[in-house]
Amino acid sequence: MDDVIIVGGSFAGLTAAMQLGRARRKVTLLDSGLPRNRFAAHSHGVLGHDGKAPGDILAAGRAELAAYPSVRIINAKAAAAGGAMDDFSITSDDGETLRARRLVLSYGITDQFPDLPGFAESWGKSVLHCPYCHGFEVGDQRLGLLYVAEFSLHMASLLLDWSRDLTLFADGKDIPAEDRDRLAARGVTIVDPKVTALENQAGQLSAIALADGRSVGLDALFAHPRNAPACTLHAQLGVDMVETPLGLATKLLERQATSVPGIYAGGDLASGMHSVPLALSSGSIAGVAAHQSMLA
Ligand SMILES: Cc1cc2nc3c(=O)[nH]c(=O)nc-3n(C[C@H](O)[C@H](O)[C@H](O)COP(=O)(O)OP(=O)(O)OC[C@H]3O[C@@H](n4cnc5c(N)ncnc54)[C@H](O)[C@@H]3O)c2cc1C
Incomplete structure (x- = not known):
């Protein structure tokens, strides 16, 4: 034994x-x-x-x-x-x-990856979970954050220390007005429609496709499955x-x-x-x- x-x-x-x-x-x-x-x-x-x-x-x-x-x-x-x-x-x-x-x-x-085209291929490459682990390497680039729940609001404030070019993807979820105002005042762009795909080449993101047909150019997305x-x-x-x-x-x-x-x-x-x-x-x-x- x-x-x-x-x-x-x-x-x-x-x-x-x-x-x-x-x-x-x-x-x-x-x-x-x-x-x-x-x-x-x-x-x-x-x-x-x-x-x-x-x-x-x-x-x-x-x-x-x-x-x-x-x-x-x-x-x-x-x-x-x-x-x-x-x-x-x-x-x-x-x-x-x-x-x-x-x-x-x-x-x-x-x-547990969401059922989102491009997510799995980009995970660990340009879809990142932790700014302390991988934020330095994408500093000052076009960053995004996929909203999951309330803690994503804290994460949005945090990510501003790595880049001022930050888009919060609400992915069709409700973000309270006071939080929107606070983040907008700090320069965060909030995009509401559902995310439909992560456009990438071999895991390197180029844009996020939205349900309303738009796409938003991006270098890295922080996500928390x-x-x-x-x-x-x-x-x-x-x-x-x-x-x-x-x-x-x-x-x-x-x-x-x-x-x-x-x-x-x-x-x-x-x-x-x-x-x-x-x-x-x-x-x-x-x-x-x-x-x-x-x-x-
Ligand atoms: C994409 C990505 C990048 C990351 N980058 C960083 C980084 O740069 N810096 C950092 O500090 N952290 C990073 N992390 C976090 C880090 O990976 C984890 O915190 C760390 O791996 C946890 O270590 P662990 O030993 O608990 O588990 P793991 O490293 O996940 O290892 C668990 C092990 O258990 C084995 N196992 C599972 N089930 C069984 C079973 N039934 N029988 C036998 N073996 C089993 C698995 O095969 C695996 O080898 C990253 C995480 C992700 C997802």
Whole structure:
């Protein structure tokens, strides 16, 4: 039996594995190889790695883990989970069942693209989710923001720090008059009709097509699709979840502990705020907390 099984071996999971490996604990990490930022050529805001390809950062992390003999990495998808503290089981999709005293869930989330021509092709290239991750590279360009809900109004104010040429696409939704006036006074253009397509070439946007037949020239669009946990193990294990503005996240007690004793969570699955540095941090805490929960 392992001390810990980690499900999801990207930024959060690999960091949890490193802490546990350094604590000389027996760990198996399962990973299906689909990190959320795989659509982007470069990752930003990660100290020491700014601008590197996400896959290169992860490959370096995996290579570092090879120095820790008690850590085993399996390239497989976890399909089923069960058990309780001190005897959890994880079954991979190739049928192997593993057992461990603790679990770390770090399998991330999946973005659910709207049914909008051009959106999927441009995601991570010129359709962007986070200005801290990718805003610097499109500074002072023609930026757009696709309105989703009230938090988009805050995002509109935020984006003005990256470009004064900002269009808010209401996409047929109601924006209260006082918010319109406030944003207009700051120079934001508001376009009301539904968005019908993102005109692009190989993912580089050129314009946004609207239901009234117009199109608005644009270099980059910020968008916030809803997301869902990347698999259902949390539900199989009875882990409580909470609503965030865009999807579900694990409910956390202290130090990345979930509502189920012995199960810890880190990374995007465990937060409404998503970035590589945050995943590194919460993965590290999850690994340390899982370790310290097993002291004799
Ligand atoms: C397009 C885009 C660009 C981004 N750019 C940046 C950036 O520049 N800087 C930044 O800080 N953040 C960026 N982010 C955010 C960043 O990608 C996430 O915050 C980060 O990847 C979260 O790490 P994680 O380890 O929680 O999950 P992920 O990186 O999503 O990894 C989850 C892992 O779990 C695996 N997995 C899923 N289900 C299973 C299963 N059942 N069994 C086994 N394995 C499983 C997946 O295959 C994957 O390898 C970006 C996000 C997007 C969408």
